[in-house]
Amino acid sequence: MIRTPLRPLARILEARQKGENPDAIERENKRIRHEQMRDASRQRAEGRLLVLGVFFFCAFTVVGARMGVMATTDPTEPRAAAPGSVISATRADIVDRNGNLLATNFETHALYAQPHHMIDPQGAVKKLMAVFPDLNEERLLRDFTGKRKFLWIKKKISPEQMQAVHDIGEPGLLFAPRDMRLYPNGSLAAHIMGGASYGREGVHAAEVIGVAGAEKYFDDYLRDPANGNKPLELSIDMTxxxxxxxxxxxxxxxxxxxxxxxxxxxxxxxxxxxxxxxxxFDPNDRPHAAVTGDASDSPLFNRxxxxxxxxxxxxxxxxxxxxxxxxxxxxxxxxxxxxxxxxxxxxxxxxxxxxxxxxxxxxxxxxxxxxxxxxxxxxxxxxxxxxxxxxxxxxxxxxxxxxxxxxxxxxxxxxxxxxxxxxxxxxxxxxxxxxxxxxxxxxxxxxxxxxxxxxxxxxxxxxxxxxxxxxxxxxxxxxxxxxxxxxxxxxxxxxxxxxxxxxxxxxxxxxxxxxxxxxxxxxxxxxxxxxxxxxxxxxxxxxxxxxxxxxxxxxxxxxxxxxxxxxxxxxxxxLGLRPTVEPDSLADITLSSSN
Structure with a gap:
């Protein structure tokens, strides 16, 4: 920045030759400098205000556009930001034509393990076998003592089983909350219901998806959070x-x-x-599809x-x-x-x-x-x-x-x-x-x-x-x-x-x-x-x-x-149909007079 002196020597000499007061030159230069500084400050302030105005305009435009998009699109299931975690909305119930419950959700837990946090893997395997006899003991021991850091043990466990595992006291055995699909009537209307299973899973939640029957056909409706309190009403009469x-x-x-x-x-x-x-079959425990033989021999086959x-x-x-x-x-x-x-x-x-x-x-x-x-x-x-x-x-x-x-x-x-x-x-x-x-x-x-x-x-x-x-x-x-x-x-x-x-x-x-x-x-x-x-x-x-x-x-x-x-x-x-009663022929009647 080049600064102009307030008392330039050339002008001072010229003023003295003409008999003028040199102080007037300094005052005039100060006034000009102050005006220049004021103009520069005004331009700088106006620029800052312009930038700030543009920023606020863009911010409100983005917020308004986002609000418009949210208002015009269908609601979707909220997803957790943490990797591996999925939060699913409650799946809607299914009822018959009279409002009787055919399918609903039930809160339960899944069991998983983090072997690197275990204190006694061999002891945990033996105690788990006492709770879940259907597990493969050799494979479980291999997983617990190997390099794996995470594995699912059971996708659905009862409260009694959960308490039994809790009593083992092993810090590497953990529970994951779950919503499981429950069919309170067991095998009733099994081929109509079809069944449900888990889609994407995490340790905090899992989404329930239909795998067959009406559960799969109406999957989008049943998973829509907007329908959580509106059960799917079928034409079936449960009785x-x-x-x-x-x-x-x-x-x-x-x-x-x-x-x-x-x-x-x-x-x-x-x-x-x-x-x-x-x-x-029972949709609460849906069997696996047969891979050999006649398909019509499978209980899953809907005749x-x-x-x-x-x-x-x-x-x-x-x-x-x-x-x-x-x-x-x-x-x-x-x-x-x-x-x-x-x-x-x-x-x-x-x-x-x-x-x-x-x-x-x-x-x-x-x-x-x-x-x-x-x-x-x-x-x-x-x-x-x-x-x-x-x-x-x-x-x-x-x-x-x-x-x-x-x-x-x-x-x-x-x-x-x-x-x-x-x-x-x-x-x-x-x-x-x-x-x-x-x-x-x-x-x-x-x-x-x-x-x-x-x-x-x-x-x-x-x-x-x-x-x-x-x-x-x-x-x-x-x-x-x-x-x-x-x-x-x-x-x-x-x-x-x-x-x-x-x-x-x-x-x-x-x-x-x-x-x-x-x-x-x-x-x-x-x-x-x-x-x-x-x-x-x-x-x-x-x-x-x-x-x-x-x-x-x-x-x-x-x-x-x-x-x-x-x-x-x-x-x-x-069904409310009254039987038609057909009158029988009248018995022979003999009329007689008594005097």
Missing amino acids: VQAASERILYGGMKLMNAKGATSVLMDVHTGEVISAVSLPS SVQGVYELGSVFKIFTAAQAIDLGIATADTVIDTSGPMKVGGFRIGEFHGKNYGKQTVTGIIVHSSNRGTGRLALEIGAERQQEFLKNLGFFEPTPFEIVEASGGKPLLPQRWQELSTVTVSYGHGLSSSPMHLAAGYSAIANGGHKVTPTLRKQSGPVVGPRVMSERAAADARAMLRAVVTEGTASFAEVPGYQIGGKTGTADKPGPRGGYLEDTVIATFASMFPAHDPKYVLIVTLDEPVETSGDKPRRTAGWTAVPVAAEMVRRVAPL
Whole structure:
């Protein structure tokens, strides 16, 4: 910085020559210097104020933008800043349609070890084995005496086990707080619930995630902190589910079946009131998936949606309903069911080689005639048959809200020719799940509207697109009632509850093609009350054998039908359906006069 002298010599000399006072020069220079210093200070202050203003503007802009982002985005689970620590929001409960608890959270602890902090690793191993006999002693000792600094011992322990470990007094044994998923009803509705496990874990917390069933399908909803106090409400009725499971289990054992499933559906809403698959499991202790053998032998296999089977004669009612809907026939149209009948070089026969002769369409359904149904299907044609079944939902997996349902895609004929048209008409050549069948029968029961199966409780009737005329649906219901009163499902008659339904017995396909001998899938598809159906019930038994008679009997009329009848007898009152009391004939009364 160059400083200008207040009394410059040149100006002093010049002023003295002119006779001026030199002090005036110093005063003038001081004034100029002070003004320059003042201007510099003002500019410096203004600059500082400008910088400070810009800083505050940026700060408020950042805070405002962050507040806007937080206000417009969905809430997420808070995460701890410490590495390895995860804090998860409470998982929402699951309840049935009446508010009964199906799944909730339970506070517990996990057990972990820090071997480098242990005083007596060998002694700790022996004492831990007394508390947890299922642990591997050799591996535990190797981990405790090796170089590991951290290992999990048990992911879930009871309060009693926690106290026992605490009494060991080993500083290297520590506890981690946990929220575990609890199913207070045990195995009830196990395939619907599915189960839960742990995702990311830390010593302070762990997130609970769904691994199957509704727990996985609705995982985002259940994990959302905003839904912590709003339980997921399902369409399942816990009391009906419990009764269905008990009856189906008894029926499966009585009929010597290897597995069984049932679906109870509201025909006006598509709500699944109960869905049972046996054998079952306890979601509190979910078993590991089998890696070898037949998947259907695993208790994790959900037969109601994953079990894709040829269901047999239960499909015949769809052929009859479509023929009536198209005007090809009426319930009283006579069809010649006599043989022989060949399609595509293959002979179409009847059960046990029977010949039903000329039958009405109702008679074809009552007697379960393959040839009669096949001849109706040929009149309908392959293209219209495919369109009808597609509209009913038999070409795609059901949108039922459990993850396993997406894997239950129907198996269709590769080339839908005349032979496929005939065989599909009586339930062979097309494989579908019992859930598909329940939705198809619900369309007949509700007057002809498509039904979409759902696990969510509905507030009222859901009217789907029309798939058949009301007249066709009414005639089909009358035929199904006749099957019970006159045909193969006579054991389905339950006093006070009129039932309509159709039996189906299909040979099981072999692993290398063809069909297995004396190995069947027996199904009874029913609706009740028959005069004004409210519910559809599907009961399917895998490889049943009824042995009370001289010869073993495997058909649905002897196996699936009695189980379904007992189920209706037990669950109808639970559903609020009052039995219809039919008055008996009056006893003979003799009038006499007394005088």
